[in-house]
Amino acid sequence: MHYNNRGELMNERAGLYVGIIAVLAFAVLALVIYSSIAIVGEYKASDYSSRMLEVKRVWQNARFVLDKTVSEALADYVIVRYSSTGSCSNNVNNAEAENRAKTYIENALSGISAELGTISCTLENFSYAIPAGLQPNQPRIEASVKCSLDTGELKIDYEKEAVFEKEVNVNTAAGCEVTVVDRQSNEIDITQSA
Amino acid sequence: MQRKGFMFTIDSLACVTIAIILIFLVPAVPRIKTSERSQYIFMEKIARDKGVVALYTNDLANDPTPNIVGATFVCKKYFKLEPNTTTTQTNVSRYNKCITTTVVS
Numbered sequence: 597m598h599y600n601n602r603g604e605l606m607n608e609r610a611g612l613y614v615g616i617i618a619v620l621a622f623a624v625l626a627l628v629i630y631s632s633i634a635i636v637g638e639y640k641a642s643d644y645s646s647r648m649l650e651v652k653r654v655w656q657n658a659r660f661v662l663d664k665t666v667s668e669a670l671a672d673y674v675i676v677r678y679s680s681t682g683s684c685s686n687n688v689n690n691a692e693a694e695n696r697a698k699t700y701i702e703n704a705l706s707g708i709s710a711e712l713g714t715i716s717c718t719l720e721n722f723s724y725a726i727p728a729g730l731q732p733n734q735p736r737i738e739a740s741v742k743c744s745l746d747t748g749e750l751k752i753d754y755e756k757e758a759v760f761e762k763e764v765n766v767n768t769a770a771g772c773e774v775t776v777v778d779r780q781s782n783e784i785d786i787t788q789s790a
Numbered sequence: 791m792q793r794k795g796f797m798f799t800i801d802s803l804a805c806v807t808i809a810i811i812l813i814f815l816v817p818a819v820p821r822i823k824t825s826e827r828s829q830y831i832f833m834e835k836i837a838r839d840k841g842v843v844a845l846y847t848n849d850l851a852n853d854p855t856p857n858i859v860g861a862t863f864v865c866k867k868y869f870k871l872e873p874n875t876t877t878t879q880t881n882v883s884r885y886n887k888c889i890t891t892t893v894v895s
Binding site for chain 1: 802805806809812831834835838841845867868869870871873874875877878879880881882884
């Protein structure tokens, strides 16, 4: 222990203790800053994650809608052709059936996008074919659908291909009754009569 | 008169005490404010999962907007095609899937 020039008793370790307090204060300050940044980062990550799942959810819903839409397109095509030509045929291996299916898909996606506003879905790629070994009434439709969200700060694109395999059957007993079956589930999607 | 060094005064003890309180309190304050948001995020996840399950179980029923005083609810929009007997394309129709929570006192 010693006295300073004013006669006050000085602790020789005062400098060490003050240094420790200073380090502790800086540590607290750094922790406060880090916590604030971490909270903001966590908040944003959680927000972005939620929006990504939302886009995926919309895509999943769109896929189910398009599954029915494709069947409706095929059924409408058969009935329209019967009305104009008198021929009730289950042959859908032609450009008119293909174009109708594609148009129906695009219209359905536009309808969904218009309702949601924030998320929009579009048809990116489309193919319509009768697979080798199958009949002209068993088309396979491949539609690549992309759903997007753009808030300015965050842009999310979710694109995936959906495959629809259908079978068109007709019953000419009373006019023209068309039934479209989903070959992937063996469920009847639609039955329609002229 | 003797004057004790800083470490031996009540000031230093108060300083350390304040520092320890800040260490625990400051990170907790933002989390208190975000707890309500966390609750909403949780409900939104449940509402989304409920809707997706409904898609796969073909449950296309519309959940009406909850009308319970004091309830918190989240609704998700879904889309379906209504049966159509014409040869023109059916417009997509919207239905909601909602979950509701109420605080039981």
